[in-house]
Amino acid sequence: MYRYDEFDHAFVAERVEQFRGQVARRVAGELTEDEFKPLRLMNGLYLQLHAYMLRVAIPYGTLSAKQMRKLAHIARTYDRGYGHFTTRQNIQYNWPRLEDVPAILNELASVEMHAIQTSGNCIRNTTADPLAGVAADEIDDPRVYAEIIRQWSTLHPEFSFLPRKFKIAVTGSPNDRAVTRGHDIGLRMHRDLAGNPGFEVMVGGGQGRTPIMAKTIRNFLPVDHLLSYLEAVLRVYNQLGRRDNIYKARIKILVQSEGTDTFAQMVEAEWQAIKDNALDLPKEERDRIKAYFGPPGYDDLAGDCPELNLALDLSLAANPRFAAWVEANVQDHKQPGYAIATISLKPHGGIPGDASADQMDAVAALSEKFSFGEIRVSYKQNLILPDVPKLGLLALWRALDGLDLATANAGRISDIIACPGLDYCNLANARSIPIAQRISERFTDLAREKDIGEISLNISGCINACAHHHVANIGVLGVNKGGTEYYQVTLGGVADENARVGAIIGPAFDEWQIAGAVEDIVDVYLRQRQTNEKFIETYQRVGPQPFKEKLYGTDRARQAS
Amino acid sequence: MTIIRDKTKSQNSNSQNFTQAVTANRLTDGYVVYLTDRDSWSERIADCQIVDDRSAADDLLQRATDQAADDLVVGPYLFKVATEGGRTIPIGQREILRTTGPSVGTDLNLA
Numbered sequence: 243m244y245r246y247d248e249f250d251h252a253f254v255a256e257r258v259e260q261f262r263g264q265v266a267r268r269v270a271g272e273l274t275e276d277e278f279k280p281l282r283l284m285n286g287l288y289l290q291l292h293a294y295m296l297r298v299a300i301p302y303g304t305l306s307a308k309q310m311r312k313l314a315h316i317a318r319t320y321d322r323g324y325g326h327f328t329t330r331q332n333i334q335y336n337w338p339r340l341e342d343v344p345a346i347l348n349e350l351a352s353v354e355m356h357a358i359q360t361s362g363n364c365i366r367n368t369t370a371d372p373l374a375g376v377a378a379d380e381i382d383d384p385r386v387y388a389e390i391i392r393q394w395s396t397l398h399p400e401f402s403f404l405p406r407k408f409k410i411a412v413t414g415s416p417n418d419r420a421v422t423r424g425h426d427i428g429l430r431m432h433r434d435l436a437g438n439p440g441f442e443v444m445v446g447g448g449q450g451r452t453p454i455m456a457k458t459i460r461n462f463l464p465v466d467h468l469l470s471y472l473e474a475v476l477r478v479y480n481q482l483g484r485r486d487n488i489y490k491a492r493i494k495i496l497v498q499s500e501g502t503d504t505f506a507q508m509v510e511a512e513w514q515a516i517k518d519n520a521l522d523l524p525k526e527e528r529d530r531i532k533a534y535f536g537p538p539g540y541d542d543l544a545g546d547c548p549e550l551n552l553a554l555d556l557s558l559a560a561n562p563r564f565a566a567w568v569e570a571n572v573q574d575h576k577q578p579g580y581a582i583a584t585i586s587l588k589p590h591g592g593i594p595g596d597a598s599a600d601q602m603d604a605v606a607a608l609s610e611k612f613s614f615g616e617i618r619v620s621y622k623q624n625l626i627l628p629d630v631p632k633l634g635l636l637a638l639w640r641a642l643d644g645l646d647l648a649t650a651n652a653g654r655i656s657d658i659i660a661c662p663g664l665d666y667c668n669l670a671n672a673r674s675i676p677i678a679q680r681i682s683e684r685f686t687d688l689a690r691e692k693d694i695g696e697i698s699l700n701i702s703g704c705i706n707a708c709a710h711h712h713v714a715n716i717g718v719l720g721v722n723k724g725g726t727e728y729y730q731v732t733l734g735g736v737a738d739e740n741a742r743v744g745a746i747i748g749p750a751f752d753e754w755q756i757a758g759a760v761e762d763i764v765d766v767y768l769r770q771r772q773t774n775e776k777f778i779e780t781y782q783r784v785g786p787q788p789f790k791e792k793l794y795g796t797d798r799a800r801q802a803s
Numbered sequence: 804m805t806i807i808r809d810k811t812k813s814q815n816s817n818s819q820n821f822t823q824a825v826t827a828n829r830l831t832d833g834y835v836v837y838l839t840d841r842d843s844w845s846e847r848i849a850d851c852q853i854v855d856d857r858s859a860a861d862d863l864l865q866r867a868t869d870q871a872a873d874d875l876v877v878g879p880y881l882f883k884v885a886t887e888g889g890r891t892i893p894i895g896q897r898e899i900l901r902t903t904g905p906s907v908g909t910d911l912n913l914a
Contacts, residue, residue, distance in 0.1 A: 269831065271874040289877060291901055293833040339832040593907055664897060665905035672896070675907045725895035 243306055243616065244389050244534040246354045253397065254351045257358060261285050262344035269341060284364075286357030287343055290668050296335045296343060297360040298350060302370035302388040302412075303331035303619040307606040310617055312353040314602035320346050325602065327587060327595040329621045329659060329710055330409070331369045332360055336666055358396065363404045365395035365476070371413040371420045372620035375535055376628045378576040381431045382439045384414035386532045387468060390523065394469050401476050405483030406491035408476070409448075412441075416739065421621060423447045423455040423741035424713055426493045427475060430739070432462060440464045445475055445505070446497030449707035453743045454494045459506035465528065467513075469521040474513035478505070538614035538629055543579025550579055550632050557636045564639050566688050567650040572635060581632050583613075585625040585642060586649040586657065590686045591679050594660040595623035604645050612638045621710075623659055624652065654691045655699055655764065656682035659710060663703030663720060664727070670703035672720025672727035673753070677701055680757040694764055697777040698737065701729075713737040715778045716763060717744045718756065729756040733763065733789060734781050747786055748794050759793055766792045823860050824851040824884050824891070825867040826901065827876035835901045836876060838867045844876055848891050848902050853884055 246254070261281070268278040282288075286297040298313070305313075313333055317325045320342045321335040328334055338346060350356055359366055368391045370384040371377065391410060395401065401408070411425040422428025428444035440462045447456025463471050479493045482500075497505045543550060558565040573582040585605060588594050597605070605625055609617045612634045613627035620626055630638055642648035651657045658681060661667065663674030678701050685691050700714035704721075711717030717732035728750035735744030751759045764777075766789050771780040781789075825838040836844035837851035845851065854860050860881055867879035883894040893902050900906060 269874070275871070275877050289828055289833050291897075292835055292904060293828075341831060664900055665907055673900075673906060675905075679907065722896070725897075727896055 243304060244301075244385075244531070250354070251351075254354075254356050254358075257285070257356065258344060258347045258351050261347060265340060265344055280362070282343075283361040284358065285343070285347065286360035287338075287340075288361060288668070290336070290666055291664070292666065293337045294340055294343070295666070296338045296346060296357055297328075298333050298335070298355060298357045299360050299367035300331045300333060300355070300619050301367060301392050302374065302385045303372045303621075304374070304385060305617040305619060306353075307609045307615040307617070309353045309355055310602050310606040310609070312349060312355070314599040314606070316346055316349055317602065318599040323600075324596050324598045326593075326662065327597065327619050327623050327625070329623060329661075329708060330367060331372075331619050331621060332367060333619075334662070336662075361407075362402075363406050363408075364402050365391075365398065365404075365408045365410065368392055368395070369409070369411045369420055369425075369621060371415060371418075372618040372626050373419060373573070373582060373628065374414060374618075375537065376575050376577070376580075376582055377415055377417075377419075378574055379415045379417050380576070381416075381433060382414045382465075383532065383535050384412040384420070384429075384431065385535050386528065387414075387429065387441075387465065388412045389531055389534070390469065390528075391472065394472070394521075401480060404476070404480055405485045406488070406493075408479075408493065410472075418737075418739040418741070419620075421710065421713065421737045421741065423739075424449055424710065424737065425456060427472065428456045429468075434462055434464075438464065441468065443471065443475075445509075446494040446502070447741075448492050448494045449710060449712045450492070451489065451705040452492075452494065453707065453712040454498065455741050455743065456494075457497060457502040459502060459509060466523045466525070467517055468523055470517045470519065471509070471513050473521060474509045474516060477512055478508045482508075537577070538616070540577050540580065540629070541631070543577075543631065547578050554632050554635065561636070563643075563650070563688075564636060566692065567639050567648055568635060569692070570650040570654060571648075571652040572630075575629070577629070579632055581630050581635060583627045583630045583635065583638060584620070584652040585627065585647050586651055587624050587647075588651055588657050588682065589646050589649050590651075590656055591683045592646075593675050594658050594678050597625070601645055601647060604641070605647070608638060608641055621659075622652075622657065624657070650688055651691055653696050653698075654685075655694050655697050656685045656691060657698075658682060659698075659700040659714070661702050661704075661708035663701075667703060669706055670720065671705075671722035672703050672729065674701045674703040674709060674718075674720060677718065677720070677729060677753065677756055681760050684757055684761055694768070695776055697764075698735075699760065700735075710737065711735070712743045713741055714744065715781070716760060718760075721750060723750075727753050729753065729759075731756075731759060731763070731793075733786060734778070736778060745786065748790055762792045763789055822853050822855045822884050822886070823863070823881045824848075824853050825863050825879050826851075826882055826898070827867060827871065827879035830874055830877055833877075838863065838870070838879070842866055842870065844870070848884075848893065851884070851891060853886070853891065 368388045370388045411420040412429045413420040429441040443460040444456035571584040618626035658678040660674040660678040664670040699716045700711040701718040702709040702711040713735040719730045730750040732744035840852040
């Protein structure tokens with residue numbers, strides 16, 4: 243894992259002391275709320291519906307056991323004993339007291355973490371493939387480049403007051419597990435004909451009220467030019483992005499209004515003027531950062547694999563619940579004899595993404611026992627142990643089962659992404675969490691979940707789309723009509739390398755109808771599907787009409803068409 | 804709690820049933836508080852001062868704004884309430900949740 247250098251330590255410590263002084267001045271009445279608000283937001287501190295909320299960055303979704311224990315300690319000491327993992331690889335605390343926040347930030351700094359740039363119109367926490375470094379299809383570890391971007395973008399003087407917030411996602415694989423097309427800049431790694439790694443640069447993606455998938459403005463950017471090219475994109479946006487209208491301030495609107503080709507030409511012109519300078523990334527510097535992300539001390543298990551697989555097969559045969567968990571939550575690892583284990587934070591009827599302090603401590607301990615002390619946080623609001631020896635899977639599962647962390651539902655219908663919604667969020671129009679709970683409670687039968695198979699269901703409590711409902715196979719958007727919550731359904735969204743925005747299926751449902759509507763959608767899929775067809779494949783083949791007819795009846799479906 | 808739907812179009816409507824109170828978030832912890840008739844802030848909606856005409860509402864909000872300027876609270880605003888059987892009930896889901904806390908989870912140990 244990356245370790246702070248002297249500069250990192252110094253600036254984070256300085257920032258903690260700076261914010262301590264700002265809080266003291268605010269409480270003493272020396273700063274008004276208007277003066278204080280931008281300062282607290284720069285440190286990730288929001289004022290939400292019921293209390294302050296602190297958003298802490300987990301760079302590229304990688305945590306050490308020590309860091310996870312610190313997150314648990316903060317939850318227990320300064321909050322209400324839990325934290326909420328988000329779609330942007332952050333953790334949010336819902337109940338910190340203002341005067342405690344400097345102490346929390348100091349605690350975070352002690353484990354090389356912070357909340358800087360988790361809010362405000364700046365470059366936010368750069369996210370990455372949660373399977374970085376362990377995925378079999380990976381060209382290069384995206385965390386190396388996400389860390390380089392973190393260093394470049396942190397407190398970048400030119401980009402601290404952008405027209406609007408700015409999000410970057412990186413994947414080192416052709417298979418996109420970081421929703422790169424849903425970001426202001428998405429970087430997806432490819433190789434050129436000579437085998438050199440480089441990035442496809444996609445710009446202008448985003449969800450919110452105007453969902454747009456990012457457009458490719460450069461098919462292949464050699465990795466040594468990464469920062470100069472990003473700087474060119476940001477500079478064009480910073481100069482031309484609209485600051486007069488918050489709803490038109492994101493880069494996606496600029497790319498749309500200028501046209502992708504014109505925007506690409508502007509970036510190219512800027513890049514030609516600034517490339518080949520101090521922002522170049524020589525191989526030595528890339529290798530220096532890469533050394534932090536080297537593989538852990540794997541045992542050479544290649545020769546043992548037949549025996550390992552036999553032992554695992556025997557365990558699977560003897561324990562159907564374990565077998566179900568392995569099938570849903572365990573993925574192949576690039577290292578022979580090892581596996582990638584998803585720890586579901588989606589117990590049936592639970593709150594998606596929430597983990598108690600005790601669970602966080604337990605996961606930290608399990609990571610040390612089974613996964614070299616490393617934990618990943620996925621945008622799907624789950625945790626991942628990336629380096630588990632296959633022979634340890636049974637013991638790991640038993641331990642997780644005792645912690646209510648072994649739900650066998652990764653990638654299934656109850657693996658619901660949900661934002662905090664109106665239960666916590668000041669911007670929300672409707673609740674998300676109770677809807678997720680009600681839906682997941684309808685799919686507690688693991689055999690039924692397995693039969694339904696791979697599917698994504700995301701629920702956002704407002705048009706800001708923090709739960710990525712636009713790119714879910716089944717998207718649910720909470721809206722407010724006359725003070726009452728309703729839920730609009732979209733179908734057909736995709737979040738991978740073929741990302742696309744779903745389409746509204748028809749009139750919204752009330753809070754008591756929406757779970758039944760989701761069941762109806764699933765029933766249509768099960769009746770319509772052909773052999774081995776996933777939900778999205780069936781939807782793309784048959785289109786929305788059968789779903790509309792089931793949801794609204796033949797007559798209303800015709801009207802909704 | 805009974806959900807009373809908001810059927811009026813404007814918070815500042817001059818309708819006959821114009822009853823409002825003022826809420827804000829407390830500076831030190833962000834908790835939801837209500838302005839009382841003693842110019843103090845209470846976590847209990849039952850303690851809030853209710854007004855039933857625009858002039859009184861303007862006065863109430865001004866008092867709250869003065870309190871905010873003294874740095875006791877953040878973001879005071881008027882919201883609609885109803886009274887039922889002597890109980891003060893916020894109107895609309897957002898204000899109901901602000902009054903009762905999140906409708907989910909095990910973290911509802913509100914004072």
